[in-house]
Amino acid sequence: MSRSRDGSQQGFSLLELLVAFVIMAISLTMLYKASGSSARATGVAERQQGAVMLAESLLSVRDGVPPDGWRDQGESAGYQWTLRSAPFVTSQTGPNIPRLHEIEVLVSWTDGLTPRQLSLATLLPERRVDGLPGGIR
Structure with a gap:
């Protein structure tokens, strides 16, 4: 604020107003970017959570794998x-030890133009011919 010779105030100068507007514009831009990044991150997290839920539900469909494997x-x-299985090699063998299959679920989607993927894997026993886990007898 500028003062006249007699000590009274006359208002802001043009330079002071310009500096105030520049500071305000920079502050609003940073605030906008921060809130935009947060909204994008929330959207990405929601899509990833959906992919995890889908993969987990696909894995929970069966409690055993047929002897010829599982592809879907x-x-x-x-x-x-995509869901696929492969025999899992282990050193443990015996009549009461089931053969295992490694099951992998690959879920893919796009966020805008960005392709994303999620992979989950687990082991499931091979179903016996009679339907019980434990391998073919």
Whole structure:
């Protein structure tokens, strides 16, 4: 604020107003970017959580794998998924020890233009011919 010779105030100068507007514009820009990043991160987290839930539900469909393996694929709610199994080699053998299969679920989706993938894996026993876990007898 500028003062006249007699000590009374006459208002802000043009330079002071410009500096105040620049500071305000920079502050608002940073605030906008921070809130935009937060909203984007929330959207990415929601999509990833959906992919995890889909993969977990696909893995929970069966409690055993057929002797010839398990392969499947599909699409659900904007997610593409592939499920495949492979025999899991272990040193443990015996009549009461089931053969194991490694099951992998690969879920893919896009966030805007960014492709994303999630992979979950677990071990499941091989189903016996009679339907019980434990391998073919």
